[in-house]
Amino acid sequence: MAGVLDSVNQRTQLVGQNRLELLLFRLDGEQIYGINVFKVKEVLQCPTLTQLPQSNSVVKGVAHIRGGTIPILDLSRATGNAPIDNIQDRLAIITEYNMHSQGFLVKGVERIININWEDVQPPPKGTGHDHFLTAVTKYEDKLVEIIDVEKILAEVTPMTEDVSEGLITEDVTSNAVSKQILIADDSKIARKQITRTLEQIGVTVVAVNDGREALDHLLALVEEGVHPADRYPIVISDIEMPEMDGYTLTSEIRNHPQLNDLHILLHTSLSGVFNQAMVKKVGANDFLAKFQPDMLAQLVIERITHLGGELPALEGEA
Structure with a gap:
């Protein structure tokens, strides 16, 4: 319990300082992407996958990890790029979004960086309406693209926006x-x-x-x-x-x-x-x-x- 509390205390030092930690990774190419460390549960070698019939093409399969079964998504294909090949040699970033766990298949993981949210900007104008970026930043003169994971998940597994009958009188x-x-x-x-x-x-x-x-x-x-x-x-x-x-x-x-x-x-x-x-x-x-x-x-x-x-x-x- 002490270890958990120490970890919480360490993380909460970032609060109010407008800072975040990003895990940097690559997909099918040299472009660098980032994901908030708070959403990452672990990074591991892509586990053995079981394919699901009639599933979305972005879903490579499901994996049994630590007593649970979670979907593994090809993040490259989800963003309109070429599918990641040789998946047995790739990494899976296990994350938690919207109270659900899922893994994102990536080509490789780079490092964790600590930056200021003021250095994170909205996507450049001209990227269109169908892009999958929520923000961009720079690290060591390289552009880091932050993917709108919520958009990807909404397309793979659409969520209802309807309020239950009877709640609104x-x-x-x-x-x-x-x-x-x-x-x-x-x-x-x-x-x-x-x-x-x-x-x-x-x-x-x-x-x-x-x-x-x-x-x-x-x-x-x-x-x-x-x-x-x-x-x-x-x-x-x-x-x-x-x-x-x-x-x-x-x-x-x-x-x-x-x-x-x-x-x-x-x-x-x-x-x-x-x-x-x-x-x-x-x-x-x-x-x-x-x-x-x-x-x-x-x-x-x-x-x-x-x-x-x-x-x-x-x-x-x-």
């Missing part, structure tokens, strides 16, 4: 019609998923691409004489974002006298004990792992209606 929608919610997420697919879920409640969604845009927007409201907490009963922010991450955004909001009463929900594909500790440290109100439409809707309904009684029960709840 007429009283909820009538109360929600006058409400606005600010969301910050650098993933185009994640913004779409969140927006569709919230619009079913009846609220108006204002979406920005990262924490810096969110903070600038809130400060602009202050300059206009608007109290941001009156405009937005809840701010929903991703954690991983270029220029300013969700932890730093939360810290900036809590340290600003005209913003610090905003209700903040950190909504992220990151999960686990590290993130619970970080959320508590920066002072967010809630934490929710992606993507759970019913739970997201329920948290928003609780906030915008200020319900003190019982909410409609989710399916399966006693």
